[in-house]
Amino acid sequence: MLNKICRFIKKEKISLKYIINTHNHFDHINGNKFLKKKTPAQVISYNSGLRDGDYVEIGNIKLKIIETPGHTADGVSLFVDKNLFTGDTLFVGDSGATVSKDSDRTKLGESLRKLITVCPRETIIWSGHDLGDKKVSTLEYEQKNNINSEEYKLKTVHYKF
Ligand SMILES: [Zn+2]
Numbered sequence: 485m486l487n488k489i490c491r492f493i494k495k496e497k498i499s500l501k502y503i504i505n506t507h508n509h510f511d512h513i514n515g516n517k518f519l520k521k522k523t524p525a526q527v528i529s530y531n532s533g534l535r536d537g538d539y540v541e542i543g544n545i546k547l548k549i550i551e552t553p554g555h556t557a558d559g560v561s562l563f564v565d566k567n568l569f570t571g572d573t574l575f576v577g578d579s580g581a582t583v584s585k586d587s588d589r590t591k592l593g594e595s596l597r598k599l600i601t602v603c604p605r606e607t608i609i610w611s612g613h614d615l616g617d618k619k620v621s622t623l624e625y626e627q628k629n630n631i632n633s634e635e636y637k638l639k640t641v642h643y644k645f
Pocket residue numbers: 507509512555572580
């Protein structure tokens with residue numbers, strides 16, 4: 485996968501500015517060192533200081549940081565132009581497990597409700613793993629069909645950044 489990413493970066497003549505980690509699990513960060521060696525990119529995450537409402541600017545693109553703890557304590561999701569990168573907070577049809585030392589199921593529920601509140605319903609979600617029956621989904625679809633929609637009582641709650 486990393487070689488594939490590097491080939492893409494080279495082919496498209498991309499100058500990689502950031503490697504953004506959605507959380508600290510090994511399967512999400514184990515390419516950091518490799519990519520840092522191959523590119524000038526900086527690794528950023530909750531642990532490097534990203535917080536709710538921060539923006540990461542890349543050219544004309546502004547990624548909004550949304551803290552989404554629960555799967556891990558340091559979880560963040562990234563929102564840009566009605567696209568939401570959810571890491572392991574929200575999958576198509578499910579959500580991330582809460583089996584790590586720093587997991588918290590109550591906070592995961594709060595994070596899911598927060599995403600539904602702060603992002604438009606039609607937001608397309610891009611998860612950290614392809615576990616569902618399709619690659620992408622929308623918040624609106626997940627609010628109705630996600631396995632956790634009843635458990636988390638996904639409803640509108642007002643959050644402020
Ligand atoms: Zn994870």
